[in-house]
Each structure stands twice: as structure tokens, then as C-alpha cells.
Amino acid sequence: MSDDDHAALLSPVPDDDGAPFWQYAARGELRIQACADCGELRFPPRPCCPHCHSFASEWRRMSGRGRVWSYVVPHPPLLPAYAAQAPYNAIVVELAEAPRIRLVGNLVSGPGAPLNSAPVERIRIGARVQVVFAETDGVCVPRWILDRP
Incomplete structure (x- = not known):
């Protein structure tokens, strides 16, 4: 890129x-x-x-644990700058301690893994996830990994 x-x-x-x-x-x-x-x-x-x-x-x-509440996999990517990343996912995570709090992020295969590293077929509504952080343009953003891969 x-x-x-x-x-x-x-x-x-x-x-x-x-x-x-x-x-x-x-x-x-x-x-x-x-x-x-x-x-x-x-x-x-x-x-x-x-x-x-x-x-x-x-x-x-927070514990950093949650569940996938919703997700989308854009085809083609919604923004041209993400074309090289496609297909990628955007998930909505419901926090374990606060089910009314939902955060948007990406499911990745592990800490430090690229945006499109999690196989789309592994994403399920209700799947348990754990937060990891990735640096993007000098800002650490929350991303998510499956709690039990």
C-alpha cells in the first residue's frame, strides 16, 4: 500500500x-x-x-471479553483505500460486563495480525472474543480475536 x-x-x-x-x-x-x-x-x-x-x-x-453482536464483510470494500485489505470484516462486540456497550472493530487471527487475517467463515454471531490492540497511524485501536479459536 x-x-x-x-x-x-x-x-x-x-x-x-x-x-x-x-x-x-x-x-x-x-x-x-x-x-x-x-x-x-x-x-x-x-x-x-x-x-x-x-x-x-x-x-x-473492562476484562476485554465480549461476544460478536453483528458483523459485515464488505465486497467490494466500502472505501477505495481498503481495496488491498479486502475482504475484511467489521464486527460489533457486546462487552461481557456491559451488554449495552458495543464497540466496533475487526476480528483478526491473533495479536499483531493483519486486518484481513481471520477467515470469514469463522465469524459467528455470539462468538466469544477477547480484545487485542494494534497500532494504526500512531493510535492503538482495539481489535478482537476469538476467545477459543
Whole structure:
């Protein structure tokens, strides 16, 4: 992939509310924002709790375990910069500790494996997964591996 193609790949753009998520990810930790008053978890991160309207928040460490809630395998790729990666998957993961919290990522065959490394036929709704982190353009992003390959 050329530098021009690589520049067109999607990468996270941290904002003030979400910056701690990416800082923890860089340390290999999956943390989710929680209200410091009522305790409700929330994602995506935001300044005010949608449940009790408090502005107090904290970041709770998650186990990194979850289940595939949904997935898609784009054919052809949705964005031209991903053509060399196709076919690749995009999965939605429901976190074990917080089933209402769902994160989008990719299923890969192992830590450090490329985007398109997991065989599509192994992806199943309900499959148990574990988070791993991969660096993309200087930002560590969550990816997922099967809990029991």
C-alpha cells in the first residue's frame, strides 16, 4: 500500500471526552467511561451522564471479553483505500460486563495480525472474543480475536 493510500485509511480522531479511551488503549487497557455519581457506563464518551445528568466521570477497566453482536464483510470494500485489505470484516462486540456497550472493530487471527487475517467463515454471531490492540497511524485501536479459536 502506498503512503497516499495509507493516508486515506480511517483512523480515530480523539476529542477531549474520548482522549482517555485512546490513552488507556495505548497501554493495552480497555476502559469505558462511567458516571462517578450513578455508576452507569457510557459509550461513546461524553461530558454528561444521560441517566442522572452528572458531569462527574471515571474510567473503568473492562476484562476485554465480549461476544460478536453483528458483523459485515464488505465486497467490494466500502472505501477505495481498503481495496488491498479486502475482504475484511467489521464486527460489533457486546462487552461481557456491559451488554449495552458495543464497540466496533475487526476480528483478526491473533495479536499483531493483519486486518484481513481471520477467515470469514469463522465469524459467528455470539462468538466469544477477547480484545487485542494494534497500532494504526500512531493510535492503538482495539481489535478482537476469538476467545477459543
